[in-house]
Amino acid sequence: MKICETRRSCCWLKWVSILPCDRRPSWAESCSKWREAGCAESCLKWREADSNCCVKGDVAGSLAEFDRAIELDSRQKAYLWQRGLSLYYLNRFEEGAEQFRLDVAANPNDTEESIWCFLCEAQLYGVGRDPRPIMRDTYLMFRDAGDPEKLVSTFSRGRENEYFYSSLYAGLFYESQNDMDSSKHHILAACKSPYGLRSDDYMASLARVHCQCRNWSLS
Helix, strand or coil: CCCCCCCCCCHHHHHCCCCCCCCCCCHHHHHHHHHHCCCHHHHHHHHHCCCCCCCCCCHHHHHHHHHHHHHHCHHHHHHCHHHHHHHHHCCCHHHHHHHHHHHHHHCCCCCHHHHHHHHHHHHHHCCCCCCCHHHHHHHHHHHHCCCHHHHHHHHCCCCHHHHHHHHHHHHHHHHHCCCHHHHHHHHHHHHHCHHHHHCCCHHHHHHHHHHHHCCCCCC
């Protein structure tokens, strides 16, 4: 692919116009972020340059343009989620995952970049269907903001390890919702379950460490 030597200010918008997303920041918003980061001059230089590479589907060219912007000011890298898309379509998945992780660190409320990071890592490491029913249900609970009480109830009469894990992850889910009373109840239940007390499973030890870090008594 021919690498463009000029840029068009709107090419990044057209590059992602095929994506069904209405949450992408406008160019003005991105420039504002870069100005706040103290890199207004390089941002404006990039915007004023002229390029058709993205519009023409020149993915390698678009990556060269994003890398050039980073050369002008390395602080821009944390905001270049578009660069991650280019890396993905060039099959450079490890670098793409790194780019999306940087974006998530800069903008933790935008979950879409987390999805693209997952897509990159799925290409690297593969994604299989977990054979453990408890883990499949736990994943669905976190993904869909499900009911942790239902998770525990489902596995309360199952195998000892299933009750342990359902209680542990129910507690962690509650903690993510800042419901610390419910979190404490379930994680202590996991620790005091037969599996939590007798198993040498690393996660059983982790559950106890979690309680220690929260100053929850196991006695």
